[in-house]
Amino acid sequence: MPHVSAARYGKDNVRVYKTDRDEKTGVHNVTEMVVCCLLEGEIETSYTVADNSVVVATDSIKNTIYIKAKEHPVNPPELYASYLGQHFLDTYKHISVVNIDITVKRWTRMVIDGKEHPHSFYRDGDDTRTVEARVTREGIKLKSGMAGLLVLKSTGSAFHGFVRDEFTTLPETWDRILSTSVDASWVWNTLPSVAAAEKQVAQFDKAWADARRITMKTFAEEDSPSVQATMYKMASQILDAAPETAKVLYALPNKHYFEINLAWHKGIKNTGKDAEVYAPQSDPNGLIKVEVSRS
Incomplete structure (x- = not known):
């Protein structure tokens, strides 16, 4: 039945x-x-x-x-x-x-x-x-977050040392454009009542402001070895800034920008250290996710 x-x-x-x-x-x-x-x-x-x-x-x-x-x-x-x-x-x-x-x-x-x-x-x-x-x-479970924060930096990102096998065509790089649309969230400890939520009002706004600031500051300033390493650092800092949270989640899609070889036209140099003009890509794209919880 x-x-x-x-x-x-x-x-x-x-x-x-x-x-x-x-x-x-x-x-x-x-x-x-x-x-x-x-x-x-x-x-x-x-x-x-x-x-x-x-x-x-x-x-x-x-x-x-x-x-x-x-x-x-x-x-x-x-x-x-x-x-x-x-x-x-x-x-x-x-x-x-x-x-x-x-x-x-x-x-x-x-x-x-x-x-x-x-x-x-x-x-x-x-x-x-x-x-x-x-x-x-039994209580109120809240997950706060931000979505659609589109960020880009034109240098300060690398990706090398990854697995290489018969299916690998991606070259290693020590300097690349890094762009992503940030989707981040943080899970609060369960609240017993609306009254408890009222007492935590200031923490809700502060956590959102801190998470946005941490995300942009870390993205901009870190010499990123990978998206994975950078997003873990971001999540760890949010846990420190918002002590009433239990875990932080990030989902970062790679917004790819590919070099364009223009050597066919009068020998123009536009690859490697000479690259200035790129072709933004829509899909397919890498998607990296992580969930970082307190020990």
């Missing part, structure tokens, strides 16, 4: 924007995010016997996302996710798990004539702040 071994449902791609206004100063802060909220619990009969009495309509989930954004702070997103998840547990006794994914878009305040503008912003990058929350009656 077939049975439902796992199920979840809800609303995805809910776009939310919020303006926080300081009435005294006239300064506005803006947040734009995309929210996914999926529920688990005693919902099997909605699949097996068409029992809709256990279904919280996905439209109701969407409305709840908006209302809770009005009622509560949306920053840091870890706290907003905790509030949202706890609401569903408190309201619906047959719901046991709330899964929330949040992606925060990047808006940066404009500086006009050397002064920060109170209510004007621009998109200075496609990287996003991310949160994954799994809220249960």
Whole structure:
């Protein structure tokens, strides 16, 4: 007899924007995010016997996302996710798990004539702040992160000494372009309640800022022997900077830039130490992942 071994449902791609206004100063802060909220619990009969009495309509989930954004702070997103998840547990006794994914878009305040503008912003990058929350009656599990941070350096990266066999054509290099789109996340120790998340608000923002700073500083300054070695160094530093985290994960795709041999045209030198013009590649690409946990 077939049975439902796992199920979840809800609303995805809910776009939310919020303006926080300081009435005294006239300064506005803006947040734009995309929210996914999926529920688990005693919902099997909605699949097996068409029992809709256990279904919280996905439209109701969407409305709840908006209302809770009005009622509560949306920053840091870890706290907003905790509030949202706890609401569903408190309201619906047959719901046991709330899964929330949040992606925060990047808006940066404009500086006009050397002064920060109170209510004007621009998109200075496609990287996003991310949160994954799994809220249960036993506690709140949070994974924070950043995605889509595209970085490149034109020197200071090498790759040699790797396995060579009959299938190897890649030449060793002691100096190359290194570019990647950073996808990094850090898993927090389980929080017992929303109140515990409220107490940790400052740590959420600090960890995100530290992780972004560490990633860019290490990327820029290290004479990288490999992506693997560099990402391990990044992860280790984030663990040091955020003591309430349990592990750090990185996924770094190689954005390849290949030399172009132009010797066929009037003997132009454009390889090795003479390389200046490269061909950016889209795919296939290397993909390197690591998970670094505390001992």
